[in-house]
Amino acid sequence: MKSTWRFSFPALMLPALLAAGALGASAAEPVKPKVMVITMFGGETKPWLENEKAEIKIPVPGFPKDYPDVACSAEGLCVLTTAMGYANAASTLSALIYSRLFDLKQTYFIIAGIAGVDPSKGTLGSAHWARFAIDGSLRHEIDPRQIPEGWSHGVVALGAKAPGEKAQWGAGTEVYRLNEEFLQRAFALSRETALADNEEAQGYRAHYTQEAAKGKPLVSICDTLSSDSYWHGTMIAESMAKWVALMTDGKGSYCTTQMEDNATLTALRRGADAGLLDFDRIALLRTASNFDREGTDQTPVESLTAKSGGFGPSTTNAYRVASTVAKAIISDWDKWAGGVPAAEAVSAN
Known part of the structure; x- marks a missing residue:
């Protein structure tokens, strides 16, 4: 390791480097991030690494091979990438929580x-x-070609007898x-x-x-629906909207759909139950890269396979919006540290 690194890292971050073996030490106190940003794949992570000085890399055993470490800044902003889907999200967050490399009791998490x-x-x-984050997969489902007469769809809640x-x-x-x-x-x-x-x-919005x-x-503000299946189309979407209303007693307003959040939140909930983090310090942001159904002049297949132009703005805006909150927390840490x-009392820095 270059000796100049020692002087660029604050005392707060050195313990994590020691714990990760970067300086050849066997034990150290864990690092205490102020904000931990959770992304799911490299395209979401890229704007953070390009715009923030997250130069301190902390390898975590159990992280995915493509995203093996947490990247942290001197100010206390950290970013991790889970890899896509339920299994990766839950596994990566569990590895983080139980790694002993981090003290997350005061950390704010932004998905x-x-x-x-x-x-x-x-x-x-x-x-x-x-x-709300609602799981769109934990349910019974019968192929629409085999549903009873009078059913509008084949989705049935666990243990229920009808939609x-x-x-x-x-x-x-x-x-x-x-x-x-x-x-x-x-x-x-x-x-x-x-x-x-x-x-x-x-142009695509037309x-x-x-x-x-x-x-x-x-x-x-509107809610998100999680599913490992990347579904698409008006009929499924309308069914999913009914599912969200059912599962939230009409309180949820389904807006976005993604492949990780209930798994991520389950891992964080377990960590909170173990006293290792505060579940009240979690915020969940999703930005729209595509519509979840076809337009009026499209088939679902045409919509699913189209290039909408939404990817670039969505990854950029996920960074812009979430980093605004992250920076406010870090710059006003004396006010946010206790909850x-x-x-x-919030600064708009």
């Missing part, structure tokens, strides 16, 4: 990734903070509600963020008639 979006709730590049009935049993990970105070602070801090857009995305889809990207501060 910042891309998603599909309901065109009635958002558009390409729009950013949505979630109140629309409440579940009779479950896994306990079907629905997570995020801390309302942190949600509102995150939204207030980031709602005026300048969002990226491009001509390709602007396939849709919904006002939200045709509009410019914005920041809002989410009241609105009047």
